[in-house]
Amino acid sequence: MTHVGYLIAGYGATFAVLASYSAWIVGKKRALARELPSEEREPRWP
């Protein structure tokens, strides 16, 4: 296989950024939801 370093950089950066962003959204959402009383929590999507 050629261009292995470039493939690792491209796929690595993509999946690392998307995984980190997803984890940040879920983590922050859970943290904020814990601060709200259960009766005030938002209905589900939409």
Next chain:
Amino acid sequence: MSSGIGTRVLGVAAVASLAVLAVMALVITPADVNQLDAVRLIYIHVPMATVMYVAFGVTALGSILYLLPRTRARKWDLLAGAAAEIGVVFTGLVLVSGSIWGRTTWGVWWTWDARLTTTAVLFVLFLGYLALRRVGGDVDARAKRNSIAALAACIDLPIVHKSVEWWRTLHQKSSLLDEQTFLHPHIHGSMYWTVMLGIGAFLLLFAWLLINRYRLAKLEDRMEDEGLERAIAERRAEALTGSP
């Protein structure tokens, strides 16, 4: 706020399809005759560019729905903001993956090509939009301002798409969405289906991200309202007791 079953299924489907995509893209598909294995970057670059268009399209739609008096609701502004943030993440990744691919194919990390430049401008415009969303003010005035700014930034979207036709560019023309090549694509076999799988997988991920980011935006909005109400109540209490 917990995720619904539908959202969890969507998340699992997104992760599973991305895993299949990685196997298809890195193991099963053959190397290209000219680009060799660097072509494998296309299997993430093109799908992420598709998500970029969709995300900013959702931002434009949400902004229009907010600006129309009949459909005006806070949720459309929040949806627009959520989609724009995801769009910025994907645009950044499109620029990075494209730069890496460009280094292997063109020999340079960056060139002021029309497609690259208009995409970079799109990235900066929506970074500005996200910064503008953080500026304070009346809720309705803020949302209107956000919507107008988003629609102004979205003018660049068709320019990005058409840039390879309007100007002589180093970036190749559209392989999938060109009117003539949609039914007869230039790429074939496992390569074509891997790109299609990539588009599907990244769209699933986008849908999951959008749902969760929208829910987070609603929570942030509510916390902001509660913080404001608490501050007003404290000020009133201070005024009544006469103490600072």
